[in-house]
Amino acid sequence: MNAGPAGLEAQPTATTYELGDLIPLAWGGRIRVPHFQRDFRWQSQDVLRLFDSIVKGYPIGNLLLWVRAQQAEEFMLGRLRLTAPTHNESLWVVDGQQRLTSLANALSAEGHPYRPFTVYYDLAAKEFVENPKSPEPHHIALPILFDLKKLLTWFRTDGLAASEHFDEAERVATALRQYKVPAYLVRQDDRDVLTDIFDRMNNYGRRLNRAEIFSALYSGEERAxxxxxxxxxxxxxxxxxxxxxxxxxxxxxxxxxxxxxxxxxxxxxxxxxxxxxxxxxxxxxxxxxxxxxxxxxxxxxxxxxxxxxxxxxxxxxxxxxxxxxxxxxxxxxxxxxxxxxxxxxxxxxxxxxxxxxxxxxxxxxxxxxxxxxxxxxxxxxxxxxxxxxTLSEASPVLPGADRFRTNEATTKIILSAWWSLRPRSLTSGDVLDAQNLDALLGSDRTAANAAPMVFPRLRDSRMKLLPANRLFLPTTSDPVSEIPALLAGQPLDIDESTWDAVLASHLLDRDVAALADRDRDVFLALRQQRVLGHLAGFLGRMAEWDYEDTPSLDSLDLDREFDEFDEFEETDLPAPPEVD
Known part of the structure; x- marks a missing residue:
């Protein structure tokens, strides 16, 4: 077996940093992320859990920092563009990148506006929350909470209405600044030793994914x-x-x-x-x-x-x-x-x-x-x-539509079918376009935030899971908690024809929509029929199972004898099944 690098010349030094000291080091450019590290991949929930653990005093793991000399250089840490000064003992993160990047960005006024770093503390509920859609006086941004001077100013100005929560804010602010993070400092000139440590730490118990391995293999030189x-x-x-x-x-x-x-x-x-x-x-x-x-x-x-x-x-x-x-x-x-x-x-x-x-x-x-x-x-x-x-032996099918889960392929197909209806806002009547969808979902893995439930508190779990119990509403302006009432009453500022178009874009008409506020079971049964019928029609148009897969006319040699065109004949496939 290949022995690899010789190993460390001296054992790592153990130390601890308070966040109040560690984060300014990062902002000042003293802490760097080697370019062979994996890309930042934490989501909002990961960042929220990190801060929750800190305030509760839970351990968040050790840092492994490589101590090395560094020339002055500009670089990015998450969303922060920083300047690293010339220093004989810069700290390069071998293990702890996701944690340090999250902390440095979420606690900084420059990094805080960007997801997943837009974290607030709810002083009333005593919990960390992602960017609230409707901020309340008791929501305080982390960059303010982390800075004592900004915190005192905030309570005299924007946070005046939350003055009763001052003690809670002081408690959390102190817990953040004084939280101690254990770290090991490695002094080693041989870069191969550090990449070997990095490889072992990320392949024993928590393996790198293929893209991360590829990025590390072809990362190139540190310069540029x-x-x-x-x-x-x-x-x-x-x-x-x-x-x-x-x-x-x-x-x-x-x-x-x-x-x-x-x-x-x-x-x-x-x-x-x-x-x-x-x-x-x-x-x-x-x-x-x-x-x-x-x-x-x-x-x-x-x-x-x-x-x-x-x-x-x-x-x-x-x-x-x-x-x-x-x-x-x-x-x-x-x-x-x-x-x-x-x-x-x-x-x-x-x-x-x-x-x-x-x-x-x-x-x-x-x-x-x-x-x-x-x-x-x-x-x-x-x-x-x-x-x-490759599909010549496959028979046409319709996906089952008895449950709606946005992480499943069938639901994604249903949502694409609904998108073809050009869904409209229930409050303005406007068509919701791709820009609305992208603005709402951003980097979300599923479309859950764009598909609210009509009746979120149904007792029958089977009815609750039906596609009929969802609308495709990629907007933040429609109050999703009031969907039944919105469907049952035409807004005063939307004319008759536009309101009919709004309802049709959600597979509804006035008669069915009126049931949303009176008879949930009948509403869901009728709309489910429409969901199935529309899905069958959409997939029939898109997949065209009963059409010949003929090439374009430009590709055909029209001078050949007609009996030579047998190769273009398609195996007969049955049409999609009809849906009642």
Whole structure:
């Protein structure tokens, strides 16, 4: 067995830092995150739990800090742009990045406005909360709570109405500033020893995911690391360019790899080398930066197809990640498909959404490998037909619609069907567009916040879970706690025809809507029928099971004899079942 680096020259030094001293060190640039570290990946709930643990005095784990000399340099720590001064003993985080980044940003006025760092303390409820939609006088932002001078000023001004909670604020502020964080300081010049420690700490008990390993392998030199394109930056760029939300870095990596070869699950350790590979890359002369930038472009084209052609407006409505990986490979080789081929691709997407898990045994690897192998550069028509042929033995199906859970593929399909209705606000009558959806969901993994319950307190759990008990309302202006009353009464400032359009956009009419405030069971039964009927119609239009998968006219050799066109005949597939 390879012994690896020789080891540490001296044992780490144990010490403790109070947060009141540690966080200013981070703000002053003394604490850095090595570029071989994983990207920041905590969500709002992780940050809330961290602060809750601190105030309760719970341990939050040790820090492992690498002590080394550092020249002056600007860098990013989460959302903070900081300047690191020249120093002989800068502190580089080997273990504790997520915790330190969260603390430094949530407690800073510059980092606090950005999710997931927008944390407040509810002085009345005595708990940490994410950015409240309707701030109350007893909600105080963490940067104010952490700074004694700002805290005293706040109680004399904006927080005057919360003066009765001063003792609670002082208690929490003191607990935050005086909380002691244990740390080990490692003094070691050999970078390989530190990366070996990092590898062992992140692979024994809590393994790195594939995207994090890939990012570490190809992280490059420390110099200009902040400006280098990474998987996380590709995700951010695609979200900013398309409004599609944040794609996880695992899917970004698979998409980048799918563009360069048919198997996105291949060995990543030789990706930018010609030696040790089983097959040659389809873009053998490109470097890593080109692979990343061109991967981003192909991913953007794939996302635009989903939004404009397939009717999937946000990542939270995508049934399966493997579909996006396959589309990225297709658009990498065929950036501008023929119009008829776009229709065939839409047809393929929806058929795969419905039967793909059955055909490919629910395996991301089998799904992406099989379809990736069917996409042949320079053969757009052949690639499409080969992918469609993988479903030739599959029968049309309709997904079950007896429960609504936003993390499940069936619900995502239902939401896409509802999106085609162009849902409208119940209070203004305005059509809610993709910008509303992206503003509400942002980086959310599911569309839960855009699909409130009509009746959240139903006793019958089966009725409560029905899609009929949900509306697609991607807006913060409609009071979701008042949906039954909103449905039962037309607002005074909305005219008759607009109100009819509002109700129709939620699969309702005046008669059914009026039942929301009178007879819940009948309301849900009638709307569930409409949900099923609309879903069948939507999928019939999108998947087009009973249409011939013929190529575009431009691809046909019209000089050939007609009996040579047998290869274009489609296996007969039954039409989707009718829904009562």
């Amino acid at each position: 690391a902040d400006d280098r394109l990474t998987l996380a930056k590709i995700s951010d760029n695609v979200a900013a360019r398309t409004g599609f939300g944040s794609i996880d870095t695992g899917t970004v990596l698979a998409s980048v790899l799918a563009r360069r070869g048919p198997d996105p699950m291949r060995d990543i350790r030789v990706e930018f080398s010609l030696s040790g590979r089983r097959t040659l890359p389809e873009f053998p002369d490109e470097d890593q930066l080109t692979a990343y930038s061109q991967g981003e472009e192909a991913l953007v084209r794939a996302v635009n197809f989903l939004v404009r052609e397939a009717g999937v407006p946000h990542i939270s409505l995508l049934p399966y990640r493997a579909l996006l990986v396959t589309l990225t490979r297709f658009f990498a080789h065929f950036p501008y498909p023929q119009p008829n081929n776009l229709r065939l691709l839409r047809r393929l997407f929806w058929r795969l959404s419905l039967v793909g898990p059955m055909v490919f045994k629910g395996s991301f690897t089998l799904f992406s490998r099989t379809l990736g192998s069917k996409i042949h550069p320079a053969d757009e028509e052949g690639s499409l037909r080969a992918m469609l042929d």
